[in-house]
Amino acid sequence: MKLFHSGVSPFVRKVMVVAHEVGIAGRLELLSSAAHPTQRDANILAVHPLAQVPTLITDDGRVLADSRVICEYLDTVGGGAVFPRPGPARWMALNDQSTADGILDAALLIRYELTVRAEGERSAACITGQTAKIESALDAFEAGADALADRVDIGTITVACALGYLDLRLPNLAWRRRSPTLAVWFEAxxxxxxxxxxxxxxx
Structure with a gap:
């Protein structure tokens, strides 16, 4: 299998964490990429119309994009360790994944606003709005931090990758001050x- 890869993409990290957890990371050939919000990578575009990372080429030549799709595929290949079976645990894991992906979407929009747009084109309202989404999601995870404990599933993996990305790209958010219980869970x-x-x- 081949994976278009970026070392700083939180969505790629989520895929790689799943691959490690299910024991198949060594089967992935990592392909360098230059994915960008306004300048698409021609190499990825040649195999998938969205030209985004992560994009996976399976051993049989199928091309999968979007971390949620790729993670579920890798989980199936690896024996189904991080996606719970249908039932309450599955819906909890999928909902946590969705909320944490929302944190990442908002963080990336802020990142793009600050680094891709010229200074005079930046929207303070956009940054404020996306920051509010991150903060409300953090508040929800803080309030329900007990439900994260002792779980290793697609939900907790995505939450951890989202928090790691906030550390990397939005350190001024200082999310640990807002979410001390979540911070303890994240360290573990x-x-x-x-x-x-x-x-x-x-x-």
Missing amino acids: FGSRPSMRATKPPAA
């Missing part, structure tokens, strides 16, 4: 071999 979860192996380079 972040010590997992899968998280240590996928830690992004310093910004």
